[in-house]
Amino acid sequence: MLSSLASLSLLLLSSSTLLVEAAGPHQARGLNHRRAASHAKRLPTLPIDVHGRQLPGTVKIRKRSDGSAKCKVRASSSSSSVLAASSTYPTSSAGGQQVQSSAVALLSSSSAASPTSTTAAWVAPTTTATAEWVAPTTTTTTTTAQAATTTTTASGSTSTITPSSGQFWSKAGVAGMDSLPWLNTKLGWWYDWNVTPVGDSGAATPVSMLWGAGTADATDAARLAAFQALSYVPSYLLGPNEPDCSAGGGSAGLSVADTAALWNTYIGPYKARGSMLGSPAMCHQAAETFLPGFKAAISVDWDFTTVHINKNSMDGVRADLDHYATYGKPLWVTEFACVDDSSSFIPCTDQTKINTYINEIVDLLEADSRVMAYAYSDGMGLGSVWPTVSNGALSASGQTYLAAISKYH
Template structure:
């Protein structure tokens, strides 16, 4: 009987241990689920959505940041839509804020930030010079295709605080504070909690909110500029003080947005870089979006772009031929326009030919993935020849 009781006790401990391990596993999956989620755009008419709607309740900062916490960009104008190129104290001469495209064919990704000073501050653990990732402008939003294209890129992100690259750390991973922690909305709470644990100084670039001017799936959803500025000072400003360059929230409304100017006016710690989303089906539309954001007088990162137009009654999709052509033209434009210091194609269900891998499974490159890779490699080859790194055959 005594032996039987001992066996029952051991069995009970074993069952309890298995239960606790399972509970920990479930919690871990909830925290990490955001890494695997497919970022999707809500197929609505962005320019018909009101950007002045009330924002969801945001976590209130526990402390007030003073002006000493601002980055070098804090000398910028207070968010006026007519801010000049000198608005960012550390911005290079390339970010002129002019409404005309600067498409000098001999400009390079490094020239866009080469005249800026190091952004490291007292006590900083990192030091960066310029506004372009060290390995180049080209990147990708989403990690499914990294196995196939990472060697040709300079950076990537996946809408989380801890971007997941299963193929190693061969390119720069840029963390993001996606939203303000709404429960039950696109893993917002898990991502928010994970970002709060991100150590300042661990990354040279840190991104702000994803499309806070839009309420659809895939967007952080109707955060007012004032609430965003308050959260920015609490959660983003510490990274700036540790030496990181901050990348502004991105807008779903593209050139129809009215959110950015009030945010820049309200925030003390100015972003160093303006994030831009471009979803257009013609190059005039692409250039129009660039010119709109140039008014803020800061370098631009195109953090999502694709050949699709979300601004009509329903999305206008591009066929494969047009996708190939537009990707090539956009890559050439972003590489040559000195106002653009980084860009990342969107791997996020942007139409029937929008994915970089078939069904976003990451098992191989789709025709679109191959087209983007070829465009980036072509641009890199041209740059290397201009720089004299590759001899020209005669």
């Protein structure tokens, strides 16, 4: 089974030096871990396949103070640098012990002579690790042994969620590209509501989306046309944006039947090709009644439940999370914002309250094992104080978000 994988072994040579041996072109897969290190060694470059481009890749190994070994693979071009893979592997407290053989899963072969799909089983190391794949040209999937999480909701009901097999090195993300120049080194992912996000995302993974059925406006029609012309397999694919509200103002405005037809025609087939699929994101948050009928009408289920949170208290945030946890899937909060939605949609304007909200929600989402990823929303209609960027610089709100996620990433 491992014959098609790159030859990769990590050996603890001394208390401060590690060696990595790798051969052939590689296609990288990122692994989700906290960052901490004390010693480092940078190895010669090797080719990394990133979306069909062979870029020089640098392997960097760090010996952490707790005795574990961290491997990073970064692919670089003249204009950008992409964190292609990152993982931590435990070692014995005694020197000279071989790092767990599961490190082989960090890089997979991308042989031009054999462009067939490869599936490799991976035995999870002592520290929790989950794999994600980047390449559009060859579909590679990795399975990770993970325990299910049973949670009790505010209403007293319980739900069991098995963590997704595709997570990022950082849960934190942004919806919109304005703040990327300041935040990208702390983000695991981002999106801009388009099929192929455009921007210098650094280490953050761009995430694809089919926003709507092409019927809401000209932008929606252009997005559908771009999806129909898609020439690669996205690692992650988000479903339609707020089909449960009327078209316009950021909502796709579709019936349950039309949303299911869109899913079955365009989104569902990508699951067999290797994409992880996100449910449509609901406008009505915990009050939605859309997804049960949608779920019954689709031929391929979603992998994670996409969540929008527009609340101004953590009680409201928890209620939203508890509602969506009942669908039994990992939760991906693609938008959160400080909004009073008790009677209408009123964005928060007090900077002190916004700062408190940002710190509290980041702490809550980081601690909640049901949540695989989350994003600060730079979407429409959120006023002038909430956006992360103002007058070409990171705003006070953006600075607060950066500080909040920097505690974790």
